[in-house]
Amino acid sequence: MVRTLHEIAGCLGVLFMFLVVLPGTVGAAVNISAGVDRTELALEESLTYTLQITGDVKSLPDPVLPRLDDFDVYSSGSSQSFNWINGQVSSSVSINYILVPKKTGALTIGSATLTIDGQTYRTAPITITVTDPTPSAPPTPQDKTPAPAGEAPGRDQHRLYVEASLQQDTVYVNQSATLVFRFYRGERLHASPEYRPPALTDFWKEDLPPNKKDYQTIKGVRYDVTEIRTALFPISAGEKTIEPFTLTAMVPDESQRSRRDPFGMFNDDMFSMFRQGKPLTLTTKPLKLVVLPLPSRGRPPEFSGLVGTFDITVNYDRTTVAVNEPITAKVTISGQGNIKSITEPSVTAPDDFRLYNAGSEENISKTGYRVSGSKIFEEVFVPRRAGTYELPGFTLTYFDPNAKQYVSRHTPPVSVTVTPGEGEFSIPPRAAGTEELGYLAKDIRFLKDLDGSPLRSGSASSHVLLCALQVISLLGFGIVVIARRRRDRLETDVAYRRSRSARKSALARLAKARKHAAAADAPGFYAAVAETLADYFGDRFNRSGKGLTRVDISTAFAEVGIDSGMSEEFIAILDRCDQARFAPGSNAAESLIEECRRTEHFLDRLDKTWQKKTV
Numbered sequence: 278m279v280r281t282l283h284e285i286a287g288c289l290g291v292l293f294m295f296l297v298v299l300p301g302t303v304g305a306a307v308n309i310s311a312g313v314d315r316t317e318l319a320l321e322e323s324l325t326y327t328l329q330i331t332g333d334v335k336s337l338p339d340p341v342l343p344r345l346d347d348f349d350v351y352s353s354g355s356s357q358s359f360n361w362i363n364g365q366v367s368s369s370v371s372i373n374y375i376l377v378p379k380k381t382g383a384l385t386i387g388s389a390t391l392t393i394d395g396q397t398y399r400t401a402p403i404t405i406t407v408t409d410p411t412p413s414a415p416p417t418p419q420d421k422t423p424a425p426a427g428e429a430p431g432r433d434q435h436r437l438y439v440e441a442s443l444q445q446d447t448v449y450v451n452q453s454a455t456l457v458f459r460f461y462r463g464e465r466l467h468a469s470p471e472y473r474p475p476a477l478t479d480f481w482k483e484d485l486p487p488n489k490k491d492y493q494t495i496k497g498v499r500y501d502v503t504e505i506r507t508a509l510f511p512i513s514a515g516e517k518t519i520e521p522f523t524l525t526a527m528v529p530d531e532s533q534r535s536r537r538d539p540f541g542m543f544n545d546d547m548f549s550m551f552r553q554g555k556p557l558t559l560t561t562k563p564l565k566l567v568v569l570p571l572p573s574r575g576r577p578p579e580f581s582g583l584v585g586t587f588d589i590t591v592n593y594d595r596t597t598v599a600v601n602e603p604i605t606a607k608v609t610i611s612g613q614g615n616i617k618s619i620t621e622p623s624v625t626a627p628d629d630f631r632l633y634n635a636g637s638e639e640n641i642s643k644t645g646y647r648v649s650g651s652k653i654f655e656e657v658f659v660p661r662r663a664g665t666y667e668l669p670g671f672t673l674t675y676f677d678p679n680a681k682q683y684v685s686r687h688t689p690p691v692s693v694t695v696t697p698g699e700g701e702f703s704i705p706p707r708a709a710g711t712e713e714l715g716y717l718a719k720d721i722r723f724l725k726d727l728d729g730s731p732l733r734s735g736s737a738s739s740h741v742l743l744c745a746l747q748v749i750s751l752l753g754f755g756i757v758v759i760a761r762r763r764r765d766r767l768e769t770d771v772a773y774r775r776s777r778s779a780r781k782s783a784l785a786r787l788a789k790a791r792k793h794a795a796a797a798d799a800p801g802f803y804a805a806v807a808e809t810l811a812d813y814f815g816d817r818f819n820r821s822g823k824g825l826t827r828v829d830i831s832t833a834f835a836e837v838g839i840d841s842g843m844s845e846e847f848i849a850i851l852d853r854c855d856q857a858r859f860a861p862g863s864n865a866a867e868s869l870i871e872e873c874r875r876t877e878h879f880l881d882r883l884d885k886t887w888q889k890k891t892v
Contacts, residue, residue, distance in 0.1 A: 312329070318406075319407070328371070328372045467527035482510070580683060621634060779884075
């Protein structure tokens with residue numbers, strides 16, 4: 278009896294180890310690296326700085342860039358992909374930036390950092406060499422008299438001007454309008470001027486590097502002209518006011534020279550280093566932009582708000598597969614317009630196929646001071662049954678502002694052949710068979726004598742103990758089987774895994790937003806909140822959460838039975854984020870923290886509603 282109890286205890290110990298170890302995961306192996314496309318360049322040229330992050334984790338947090346005080350920094354697109362190899366999930370993210378150096382010499386790009394589970398990963402520093410630009414003859418002077426927006430009041434007149442203009446005065450919602458700021462400098466300054474653009478809260482914006490340098494002669498004075506361009510994509514219709522740009526320059530103080538400089542008769546620049554400067558603030562005039570609403574007549578139901586000129590192509594990796602093996606369709610949408618607003622193209626999978634998004638890649642080009650590029654989606658079809666099928670084509674719908682009409686483009690359908698067989702890619706988890714059950718349960722067969730007669734005991738308490746141990750053992754075995762099935766499903770069912778982790782991932786991202794709130798960093802806070810909601814939506818519906826429109830959100834919520842009040846509140850939070858994310862960080866930390874609490878409370882209510890509607 279004692280030996281029997283020891284064996285039962287050993288069996289329970291083994292089952293406990295299965296229970297604890299089986300669902301566990303190996304520590305995530307993460308790698309972050311940085312690179313540049315060139316290490317030598319001239320001043321005013323640009324280089325591409327790329328961060329590459331890979332790891333066997335379901336989601337990767339945003340890296341922290343190093344201090345880049347010696348550069349002007351511009352975003353240049355990103356890409357993300359997921360891979361499943363032998364049941365292991367790995368993510369890969371590439372983030373591109375355009376860097377324009379501000380000075381010559383050996384400049385160092387410091388280490389970018391990434392923190393996961395309390396461990397910090399760093400990239401190696403990169404040193405680049407910046408030389409003086411190749412001398413070239415200035416362009417033929419042109420006599421131009423700009424509006425004297427930068428003239429100082431009173432008797433002190435300085436050879437400094439600023440002006441702002443729009444290359445288009447009327448556009449549609451989400452159509453690009455180019456905003457141009459110019460600074461004319463006809464004298465030396467005591468320090469680099471301080472440039473403050475307006476808060477463009479009604480627009481998505483894209484900087485258009487590099488800043489253009491030019492020369493102009495105005496009334497006999499040669500001016501150095503710096504031109505800064507920005508692409509604006511209005512998010513709503515109406516007449517929009519673009520507030521003034523301001524620029525503060527440190528100019529020589531003429532009153533000090535007249536009192537203290539006994540050599541004022543000599544060249545002004547000869548002794549300018551001994552004089553103190555005074556600030557002079559230059560201001561442009563406000564601008565008006567008329568934003569037309571997109572026409573409702575002829576609007577296709579699948580239209581998602583994309584404006585510009587685009588094309589769509591698709592490439593399938595293969596057309597003959599076995600059951601449960603994937604067919605990957607690489608869908609490329611390219612053209613001119615707001616690349617970030619491109620959403621997944623619409624397609625309906627046949628009944629015998631499962632469809633999910635396996636990642637996207639975004640490439641933005643700003644050549645010629647125009648925003649263009651491409652976005653690539655990887656859509657995976659997984660067949661469930663053998664046979665010959667026709668996968669439908671993908672549909673892209675956008676509004677062409679030049680033709681003033683909606684355009685729908687379609688890719689042709691493709692015929693695929695599915696052969697019988699079970700692949701390694703996505704086999705549905707199965708319960709243990711009779712043989713497996715017999716093998717796993719063989720250690721409890723000793724509860725009967727070899728001749729099959731019941732084991733006799735000297736007391737009722739022994740019978741109770743044995744029965745209890747049997748029940749516990751069977752419960753443990755059942756839990757192990759359930760845990761294994763759940764783990765298998767998490768590894769093979771992308772939609773299930775994303776949905777299960779949606780709330781946990783959202784809370785983790787809100788923690789990042791809370792740090793921005795505590796630091797009174799309003800732009801960073803609202804950007805983090807918008808990212809949290811977009812990623813939560815994407816995880817729940819197994820799709821990309823980027824570039825969401827009101828129609829996308831309302832339709833998706835209605836499909837699962839969530840009332841319109843919830844979707845309107847979801848949209849309202851995103852609208853607040855869009856309006857505030859590009860505004861200066863003037864919000865107090867207390868108000869941002871309160872906004873974070875409201876968002877967290879809303880996500881809790883939304884998650885509970887989701888659970889009730891999808892059970």
